[in-house]
Amino acid sequence: MFRSVEALPAQACIGSFRGLSTCTAVLVRRFGGPEVMEYRNGVALPDLGPNDVLVRARAVSVNPLDIRMRGGYGKSLFQPLLPIVLGRDVSGEISAVGSGVRQLQVGQEVFGALHPTAIRGTYSNYAILAEEQLTAKPASLSHVDAAAIPFAALTAWRALRSTARIQNGQKVLVIGGGGAVGLAATYLAKAAGCHVSVTCGKKSVERVMEAGAQQAVDYTSENIREQLKDRFDAVLDTIGMPETESLGINVLRKGGHYLTLQGEIVSMADKYGLLAGGAAAAAKLVQKQVQYKQSHGIEYWWTVMRTDAEALEEIARLAKEGSLKVPVGKTFPLAEAAEAHKAREGKKTVGKVVLEVE
Template sequence: MRAVVIEGYGGSERLQVREIPEPGPPGPGQVLVRVRATSVNPIDGKIRRGRLRFVMPARFPLVPGFDVAGEVVAVGPEVTGFQPGDPVFGGVDIDRHGGASAELVLAREAALAPLPGSLSFAEAAALPTAGLTALQALRDKGELAAGERVAINGASGGVGHLAVQIARAAGARVTGVASARNLDFLRELGAERTIDYEEDDFTAEDDAWEVVFDAAGNRSYRDVEPSLVADGGIYVTTKVGPDIFGWVAVTTIGGLLGQKKRARIVAVKYRAGDLVQLARLVDSGRLRPVIQEVFSLEETGKAHELSETGHVRGKVVVRIA
């Protein structure tokens, strides 16, 4: 089968299309999927460049791609929710079975859900990693409730533009932070208020937000803390590093001493139930992934390069077949 393969750490030139063996038959709880589309996430570039080698060491040759949308080819023992021919979307474990930048991929049944009927394969491929990150950040880490004020930094990007819609669907009062060229886009998604980060600093407003979701991962808890409400404001970030780990520990200990503000990290979990929740939001018209550009499998390097600019509106998708 055709697949994109990485033989070692480096730039986008490391992404090569090759013929590789097809995955073996699905084992217990596994599903073999014919991939129609995948998408590129910031973590793909970080893994390829070796920036996460100490926490997520790559095993080469590596097929990248966490997101999958396609059709079930075969199911393993103990799989009860799918049968061959079913359209599905979800996430894959690239370190165990190889990623979705290939014609076929193995995935766990527990990390897949039926494809929303109103989405194309390309649109569905844009949803799993970014959508689950947004949902789990706001619902689980941010404990966002109806009527609360949430600021979403990086609101026009892959995770951010979905977070705006999910927060709005939850009944929150949403402020989107992005560049000036994206503010109309955020209002179209349902943001009640928008802030151009080049002109105004959303962290300069004291006691302004119940939740701050830093989807861009470029504002520290130290920056954001004064703008959180004193009575339980929560900062959630996608960034992983010593600084945020330290603040998570400090605010957790502080909670035992009466400090109510919190710093938390979101790390995506591919769960069928959450994918179903995203699908329901899609089918109800309250959530729609936006795609900036679709590339072919042979253009995966260009897709990675666009993603790594950090200025994508919505998602970058790779069509496999």
């Protein structure tokens, strides 16, 4: 049961929202191309759990994960749960809070991101996130700019800050520095006092230098390895192809960390089923960790975005002072989510694609 909060004081709307039991959302009932996305009114809104927050969404961004999920990535998990709502990031105002929510208030402007496995995503005018997945939106950021940040930045944080534990003065290489995660990683490594090199396309050089990289190497050049003269403490590989993995592994110092965003847990679960695929992926990861430890003396990781309230607060602080940005290339109304996916897949749009919610 949801009750309207309009006539009620802040925090009075505990777990319900009078008059609002449905929302508008982009549904995926079957996997496929952009045409499978259905913009629908009257989609049921579930009740809020004690730690849940109902966000009146103003902007939601398009992540590569949304496009992959629409096409069937993660089907071992999502197929039995169809229809699903895509979308991880959101920026908007709080409409209602669950009974256990302590820090956030009705009416507050917030932004944040769902975990990669969330079934009810944010392509909707009302999104539900746990309190720890949201934080106050800096007033200096528009909803569109804020929505572009959290999922990418939390992924970069998970890799570089939580796993590699980068320190002031260390050297970091970001492979794919021109993308959303790569740029966020560059800003975060710079903020941690690291020396940052990136590989990126020619058109991204200016943006990665603005983000704080000291060196930008064009990934189409033939002598990438020779241009990267440093030995790095951490390599974040957002691309995860055999050649980028080989590059990353071979430029690390002994004891350094190689972190790829292209782990195989989901793809193996899709191929062999959740249990068998999960077990096969775990075995493959351990085998690679042992192999690279023996051959190169390095730590090898598959990175997955994770909810981290403290990290999100720090990300908001950096964004507020202009030390973390994820540039937006194009916006579309939520009703045109399919067009937005086409624009992203066509790779003609530089920067993040964001859906604006009326």
